[in-house]
Amino acid sequence: MVAQLLGLVFLFLPTNLVNFITYAVEINPKWEVVYQETSVYGVVGKAVILECGPTLPDMYIWSFTMPGTEAIRAVVYDLGKGERIQQLAQTLGQLTVISNSAAVSIENLPLAAHGLFTCQAFYDIEQEPKVFYYYVHLTVRVPVSKPYLLMSDVSPVEGSTMWMRCNLENGTGPIQYVWQYETRSGNISAFAQGNTNIINVTNINRNHTGWYRCVASNAVNSESSNRLWLDTIFGPDIPQIDVTPYSITERGYSALERETVSLLCQAQSNPASQYVWFYNNSQVYTGSQLTITKILRMHTGDYACLAQNTYLNTRSKKTISLTVYYPPDGSPSCSVEAALNYTALRLLCSWPGGLPSPSLHWTGLVNTANTNTAVLLPSEGLNSNSLFTCMGSHLALKQSIECSTRTYIPPAEPECFAYVTNNKQYLMLSCSWDGGAPKALLWWEGPDGLAKGGEENSNILILRYGTARSGKPYTCHAKHPLLVQTKTCRLTLEAPVLLTQRRVVSVYEGSDVQLTCNLRANYLPVSEITWFNNQGVGVLDTSKYALLQTSAWANLTVRDTDETQDSGEYRCSTSNAVGGTEINVTLVIKRYPMPPNVTLVKVMYNSRQRNEVELEWRVENEGGGGWTGFILQHIWVSEQPGRRGSNNDSKQETEERISPPDWYSNIIQDPEVRIYTVGRLTPTVTYQFRIMPVNHRTVGHPSAAKTPAEPRYNVYPAVIGAAIGGMLFAAFLTALLLVFIIRNRNNNPRESYT
Known part of the structure; x- marks a missing residue:
């Protein structure tokens, strides 16, 4: 019966099904086949499921018909013995049957799977067989690939026409195309769309310059091309000339002489314009900006800018007129000076140069156009701090420029002061009265008719070094036109005077001490402050002495003081152009008190090797203090016979034993220590030890010298052991001798003579 059903199935397979509309036809009478059609869409490389009824049939057969053909080929079937996948299925993708159903799953869908899939399903075969035909029209769609944009001309000339094409390698239609434009600032907009992959752009202009891309879309996906730059070629436009600084006149532009004038030419063009500058029809510069530094009057004339587009071989030109004006340099100069022997004032105003000459006048006094205006004013009735203003104007200036001068008393x-030249040849007396307008007149008068003529603002009287009169005043006179009375200042020269904080300084030895020397204030500076030590030798910065000094004081620091070397008189000395002086400071170095006596209570070798000695001592009057440490000494006394110069002694040790004995010291800085071990001793040498207390740098009396005692030990077991060992060794040697005689009796030399 199954065979009959199968024959029936293949008998009724349709040969040409192209309608993709889903519908179902069901024949009610028994033994009529039921037909159902569906349409399924898949994407290349993806997965799709083809359904075969809502429930699992008893048997089913899946077959495939390629578009444009009538052949029906089996793909997979199950006749109750399990599914059997046919070889054809390998060309349709990774086909598998979904468990508990007749539906099939196709993964990694290829384009070859596009076509008609038919599932013949059989139900209730043993009772009332029912047959269903499920027609599944599978449409395999291909996603659009990444498009690439082509332009007929990526650099079109303004006003021309060009086309853009969006090319695709793959993609199932229908395909929609969107054309996008991106500005330089990054703004993106769509300017065209449709189902065609080419557009025409007419009347290209500079606003079309920018980035372009196309976006291709179908029912599966959407892809965008890489952007392509469209560069519109145009220009040059009529140049625009900007003049800096900007100053326009009836004839064109103007500039002031010695200014830096910049002429900037700009003409819109792509590629950028090339610029050539002409001055009075002569080429002077190539470039967009012509800069004239410190422009001169000879630069007046016509300036033309020629803009060129070398790609299009087009050009444009513009000409301007530039006039150079030159006012007088700077601004008016005002001054005031003394007149009529410092009893009147003269006002001066000048402003040389300029074309034409500037106009000058004093406000409130005189109006005149002279370039050198002078006004004489009597000093009577004038107040200190009076202000006078001179106005100057010029055609090249928009407004007048003024200058002012003020008269005032210093x-x-x-002020009077004195100083000495570096080589001590001259003494210079200086008098100054700074400030004031006009300047004051100063002159010197000294003892014994000494004088120096008048000079403005300051006056210096020069004397040979050492010729100044001590205690005699030198007077400086000062006269100003605004004052009736003459002012004076006096300078009295004196020898220096030295001071110190303490004439006698006392410290303990080992300390650092500072000696001070100060110069009492006087008008005449000294050459230098010098220190001399207790030996009368000038002091310099050394490891022993430290000098810290200025022009008014000098401090001497004595380091690490010693009673023998540093006690005594120290001298501070200085001089100036009038005379010299010195001051003595006595330095007293005190020793620390004598420490208490120390007694050795134990001096003993701590082993039979005799190379270390342990010492113990006691301090008298322990509670009284007065010591900071100890000096532990030992000396070589004698050596056991037969040891001098032995092979085991080093050369240095031999020389030390031959040379006169010396005390070797060990410094103990901890005052609390009472036990100490001296090591690295020679066992064959006899030593003596002593100890001395120390209070800072004061060393106390040495204790009585003591020789180390031998360590206590029992010699009887050692003697018995040595005797027994000797007897055993002698017996062993006797036995060896007897064995030797017995073995060599045939070789006895006495037998050879018998």
Whole structure:
């Protein structure tokens, strides 16, 4: 019956099914086949499921018909013995049957799977067989690949026409195309779309310059091409000339002489314009910006800018006129000076140069156009701090420029001071009265008719070194036109005077001490402050002495003081152009008190090797203090016979024993220590030990010298052991001798003569 059903199935397979509309036809009478059609869409490389009824049939057969053909070929079937996948299925993708159903799953869907799949399903075969035909129209779609954009001309000329094409390698239609434009600032907009992959752009202009891309889309996906730059070629436009600084006149532009003038030419063009500058029809510069530093009057004339587009071989030109004006340099100069022997004032105003000459006048006094205006004013009735203003104007300036001068008395009093030249040849007396307008007149008068003529603002009287009169005043006179009375300042020269904080300084030895020497204030500076030590030798910065000094004081620090070397008189000395002086400071170095006596209570070798000695001592009056440490000494006394110069002694040890004995010291800085071990001793040498207390640098009396005692030990077991060992060794030697005689009796030399 199964065979009959199968024959029936293949008998009724349709040969041409192209309708993709889903519908079902069901024949009600018995033995009529039921037909159902569905359409399924898949994507290349993806997965798709083809259904065969809502429930699992008793038997089913899946077959495939390629589009444009009538052949029906089996793909997979199950006749109750399990599914059997046919070889054809390998060309349709990775086909598997879904468990507990007749539906098939196709993964990694290829384009070859596009076509009609038919599932013949059989139900209730043993009772009332039912046959269903499921037609599944599988449409395999291909996603669009990444498009690439082509342009007929990536650098079109403004006003021309060009086309853009969006090319695809793969993609199932229908395909929609969107054309996008991206500005330089990054703004993206769509300017065209449709189902065609080519567009035409007419009347290209500079606004079309930018990035372009196309986006291709179908029912599966959407892909965008890489962007492509469209560069519109145009220009040059009529140049625009900017003049800096900007100053326009009836004839064109103007500039002031010695200014830096910049002419900037700009003409819109792509590629960028090449610029050539002409001055009075002569080429002077190539470039967009012509800069004239410190422009001169001879630079007046016509300046033309020629803009060129070398790609299109086009050009444009513009000409301007530039006039150079030159006012007088700077600004008016005002000054005031003394007149009529410092009893009147003269006001001066000048501003040389300029074309034409500037106009000058004093406000409130005189109006005149002279370039050198002078006004004489009597000092009577003039107040200190009076202001006078001179106005200057010029055609090249938009507004007048003024200058002012002020008359005032110097704010302070005249100042007198003295100083000496470096080589001590001259003494210079200086008098100054700074400030004031006009400047004051100063002159010197000294003892014995000494004088020096007047000079403005300051005056210096030069004397030979050592010729100044001590205690006699030198007077400086100062005269100003705004004052009726003459001012004076006096300078009295004196020899220096030295001071010190302490004339006698006392410290304990080993300390650092500072000696001070100060110069009392006087008008005449000294050459230098010098220190001399207790031996009368000038002191310099050394490891022993430290000098810290200025022009007014000098401090001497004596380091690590010693009673013998550093006690005594120290001298501080200085001099100036009038005379010299010195001051003595006595330095007293005190020793620390004598420490208490120390007694050795134990001196003993701590082993039979005799190379270490342990010492113990006691301090008298322990509670009284007065010591900071100890000096532990030992000396070589004698050596056992037969040891001098032995092979085991080093050369240095031999020389030390031959040379006169010396005390070797060990410094113990801890005052609390009472036991100490001296090592690295020669066992054959006899030593003596002593100890001395120390209080800082004061060393106390040495204790009585003591020889180390031998360590206590029992010699009887050692003697018995040595005797027994000797007897055993002698017996052993006797036995060896007897064995030798017995073995060699045939070789006895006495038998050879018998």
